[in-house]
Amino acid sequence: MNKKPIIGITGAYVKHNEYMEGVYVHHDYHKSVAANGGIPLILPFINAETALEMLPTCDGIILSGGEDLDPKFYGQDPHPQLEETISERDLVEMAIVKYAIEHNIPLFAICRGIQILNVSLGGTLIQDIPSQISKPIQHSQKIDRSLDTHWVTLSKESRLFQIFGSDQVRVNSLHHQAIDKLAEDLHVVALSSDGVIEAVEYNHPTSFLIGVQWHPESMANKNEQMNNLFKEFINSCISIKNS
Numbered sequence: 726m727n728k729k730p731i732i733g734i735t736g737a738y739v740k741h742n743e744y745m746e747g748v749y750v751h752h753d754y755h756k757s758v759a760a761n762g763g764i765p766l767i768l769p770f771i772n773a774e775t776a777l778e779m780l781p782t783c784d785g786i787i788l789s790g791g792e793d794l795d796p797k798f799y800g801q802d803p804h805p806q807l808e809e810t811i812s813e814r815d816l817v818e819m820a821i822v823k824y825a826i827e828h829n830i831p832l833f834a835i836c837r838g839i840q841i842l843n844v845s846l847g848g849t850l851i852q853d854i855p856s857q858i859s860k861p862i863q864h865s866q867k868i869d870r871s872l873d874t875h876w877v878t879l880s881k882e883s884r885l886f887q888i889f890g891s892d893q894v895r896v897n898s899l900h901h902q903a904i905d906k907l908a909e910d911l912h913v914v915a916l917s918s919d920g921v922i923e924a925v926e927y928n929h930p931t932s933f934l935i936g937v938q939w940h941p942e943s944m945a946n947k948n949e950q951m952n953n954l955f956k957e958f959i960n961s962c963i964s965i966k967n968s
Contacts, residue, residue: 737791788838839936
């Protein structure tokens with residue numbers, strides 16, 4: 726009997742008080758992985774060298790949401806609306822992206838994850854959507870994260886279109902940053918109505934490598950399309966593991 730694939734999920738940071746602080750990952754990530762046949766494993770950020778020592782354990786990787794990226798990593802100064810950044814996490818996740826591509830490990834980049842994916846490959850970010858693009862829709866919703874709030878339009882040539890079976894899907898939205906200059910190795914496969922990039926795929930697919938700007942893990946419990954995204958990711962991990 727084949728063992729379940731181990732899915733490494735990168736951790737954010739939270740501080741409850743002076744005695745309680747450390748790695749944080751929203752439980753929707755764990756639940757979505759487990760519901761589709763994976764074993765979730767939280768990856769703390771320590772340094773890039775330690776991260777690379779952890780990755781051989783993983784059959785797939787999820788880059789999770791969290792803090793803003795430090796703009797020094799894409800050659801810019803901080804915008805006045807830039808929020809908290811943690812350079813140590815940025816460095817760890819950039820190393821993870823490169824390792825995953827080099828070793829053909831399925832990679833699913835979510836929210837902040839799509840941004841670190843783009844920056845890792847040479848792209849840049851819009852540091853604050855409300856002040857930097859014309860007539861933006863609301864990308865930081867004010868209702869429960871499990872609920873959808875806007876449409877995205879998908880490319881019919883994309884893997885996402887094949888997974889969803891539709892060129893338009895409803896998504897949730899919890900971000901104020903987004904991709905600006907696209908990395909050369911990525912192509913855009915989904916946009917919101919204001920032109921914000923909502924999903925990308927890798928130009929040289931050998932396994933699953935998709936980034937989405939929304940949070941499918943928080944919709945998957947009640948949304949078949951979003952759950953299918955996790956199912957496809959886990960199945961890709963199983964295929965690579967058993968090949």
